[in-house]
Amino acid sequence: MSFSSDNEFFLRDFRSKCRLLTGKDLSAKYAQDYQKESRLRMARAYGALDGSLNRKAELYEELLEHFGILDLEFLAWNIYYDEHATPLFLSLSNKITQLCGGHSTGIFLDLLIGRFSVHDDDLIKGFLKSYFIKLLSLKADEWENETLTRNPVIESIVKWLTVCLVTEGAEQEVLQMILHFTKLWSIYYARPYNCHKGLIFYHKFFDGYDKILMSDLRTNISECIEKAVGTLDALFVPITHSPFTDIDNRSFHAQMEGRALTSVEGKYIVRTGEFHERMKSATVYFKNLESIPWLDLVEATMDSTGQTKEAYMIELDRRSRTGQAPTANEIIGLGEYLSKDRKWSPTNLILAKVIRQNYIFFV
Structure with missing residues (x-):
């Protein structure tokens, strides 16, 4: 039929x-x-x-x-x-x-x-070679020298991506790169799933990413990854995901067949989780924190960790330094919060300063 x-x-x-x-x-x-x-x-x-x-x-x-x-x-x-x-x-x-x-x-x-x-x-392989050589300004021999143990292409992708993260308007290029990298991965590194190559990617990426000031971020890579995964999940063909898109390690686990993990595979799973968690945490830097009410901002600060907490703390400090005053009701709420939590944490020190600066009679 x-x-x-x-x-x-x-x-x-x-x-x-x-x-x-x-x-x-x-x-x-x-x-x-x-x-x-x-x-x-x-x-x-x-x-x-x-x-x-x-x-x-x-x-x-x-x-x-x-x-x-x-x-x-x-x-x-x-x-x-x-x-x-x-x-x-x-x-x-x-x-x-x-x-x-x-x-x-x-x-x-x-x-x-x-x-x-x-x-x-080799239409698709030729297309991928042409696409990445142009995107990354690679020499032809650099593409050919990418092997299971040599990584000129992976290193170039990481360098390119690191620049995109601090560049305005790079989201569409990053999204396209993730989609094509996932196809590249399915051809060269998916059977068997090359966890070693994935670990090299994560190591190189974090080496560059950790040098970026979070306040300098201009491209929300988590949003790009989310859109890429959405595009792939909507398709009807089976997808072998790359380190960018294998959020829950489904493509990796599909090849496990019930056997125990090797040490490299275990490390890969840990790094995959760390990568996606850190990229997701960084989305806070793309939110309009200035519009968040004082009490909601304090609650978000106390409930978060890592990069997210750092971003909220920066906003609290900015409001304190620039004299952005809470309302009287918000001051009462901040005072009630401090009366319950008397630990002199960085957050509480900022709140106490805000109260003294604006409504000293509430202290």
Whole structure:
């Protein structure tokens, strides 16, 4: 059975309701009324395949015919992460090029389409090499010298990322890099899962990250990772995650088959948890802390640790130094808080100073 025959009534309804719509109206109608159900049906059809290249190509051909003009990016990412990505893209190249219509799609297909005419057996590997060499300003031999024990590409990615973290407007580039790095990882380091390479990445990253003043952060990498994971989780093809996106180590654990962890694997799991926790903690530096009421800020300070606590403390100190006064009710609340917690912690010292500066008669 084909996707078209299995979903005949759904497709008929879709066509009849949308036949008079074009452009933004058609896109809006699809997004609102049909996208969710369409993607569920795509996933169901893909899951029913026997995994052969021919069956996948036939399915993608149908999906591009029915939904390509409306959901090309979604379908392209699925093909990209498919284990048969190169032969699938080459067999579907005419259809994809036609759907793009010679116009910029704003996605990685712009770069990939330029390689279709080469009919390279290593289309995806060639694309990744071209993408990362350009992004990182690598020499060709540096890409070739990346091995299980040598790390010029990993080191360059870390250096590039460290610069992006303190650069305004780098979020989209970081997001794209994470998505392509995850594909790179699935090809070169996922079978078996290379925990040693992952540990090198984390070590190099933290070596640079720890030298950054948190107040200098301009790119919220946790948000970029969250968006990347959201993109990958929405796809219907199986995903092998990279150290960036394997938040719960699911891709790593999928290969464990019940055996005990080696020491390297144990360290990798610990470092993965540390990486994602620290990136998540750093999101506090992207919040508008100035708008948080005094009492909420104090409570958040006391309930947090590490980088998050540091950020709240900086805001408390800023308010104290600049004379940003609490309201009378907030002063009463701060006084009640101090009466319950008489430990002279840095937080309490700041609060006592604020009370003395603004409403001495409340002390």
